[in-house]
Amino acid sequence: MNVLHFINSFFSDSSHWHGYDGIPTRLREHVQYSLIALAIAAAIGLPVGLLTGHTGRGGNTVAFIATAGRALPSFGLLVLMFVLLGLGLTPVMIPLVVLAVPPILVTTYEAVRSVDPSPVDAARGMGMAESRVLFQVELPVALPLILSGLRSAAIQIVSTATIAAYVSLGGLGRYIVDGLYQRNYEKVVGGATLVAVLALVTLGFFGLVARFTVSPGVRRSAP
């Protein structure tokens, strides 16, 4: 009940709805940072994952990147980049991208590699060029898994961008970090609610994308 009370008073305070520290501004910042980080990470992870998955080479390197990516402490990396590079967007973007590349790369690699080889062979037998095999046969079949990798990365970015408020980034994490310093629990809980909702919206967004982009045949044949 207590927490609900805090949430209610946070959202009904009209001063939270406009200005530099208003919810629309902070939300826009958060979404903007997350999209930039996800775009950069996808630009790195997708092509490399598709290529390694298609050729089947570099599996050990990909597995190593997966383990290393998981072992890196996200929060520590944020603070490290901040103390080394100083204020600004770049020191925050580096850890966000570094953390988002492994899930995208590894899932894409696994997805393409685990495509049933018989349709792939059939496509080759029909005389398809390697690029057509990749984009017209392997990619559509691997798409659900690839999207789930992008989704994990996006959720991790939204989550880590929240913590990044501690090292001066804007976004919804500001409410939590500032609220903790100001002992303003209403603000803390309001911020936490917004962040959780944004994460769930991200989840739902990827569900919708999967619904519209995954071929019905692929969806039906899945177990």
Added chain:
Amino acid sequence: MSGGLFDIPSDLQNTYWGLVGQHLREALIPVVAGLVVALPIAQLCVRLRWLYPPVLWVTTILYAIPSLAFFVVLIDYTGQTETTVMIPLGVYSLVVFVPAIVDGVRSVPQETLDAATAMGLGPVRRYFQVQLPIAAPAIIAGLRVATVSSISLVSVGMLIGNQGGLGNLLNDGMIYHQNRLVWLSVIGTAVLAILADALLVVVRLLVTPWMPRGTRKPRPVDEPEPVTAALEDAVR
């Protein structure tokens, strides 16, 4: 203080190795608790097939909630304590374990189960002596993911009143302008994670002596965790 490598500011009221201990405690207790809770839930999902999709949905949603948001909402109930850090980590571990165990137990071939029954094993002994050992690689794969991400996430506990083990060094590194402390935190946490991961690989080799070792590990074991869980709801 004469500037030893592992000397840390006195306001943390701890030694470096004390922080390592706190870090491991906050990271590992939730993983064990998550595993203990996940086993019966997973068994229930194996028995009642209709239960698995909704359980998977709930776990996917719980897993999406950012750690910091989870921590701060709990402050109202459990205060700025280690418990507040451990509860979300336990939930995240649970979320990793349930699909790992369900997939592992389901992968046991029907003939194997029939053979066990024919040998006179009751449901309980069959579960502990046949199903769990065969599911062990999948469970340990989940254990690796849960342990490593738990070790990484404990640091965030610093933000809720210095409850973050090695993460507590990050704040001191910033306020005292001591980059050494930040390095100590980042490298220390990464080393803990890698050691724990390596230890679990050794455990898997020990508990599954029948598996082929070295050359090529069986695929499902090394699949990153989100894949198995995410695949199922992505195609639903």
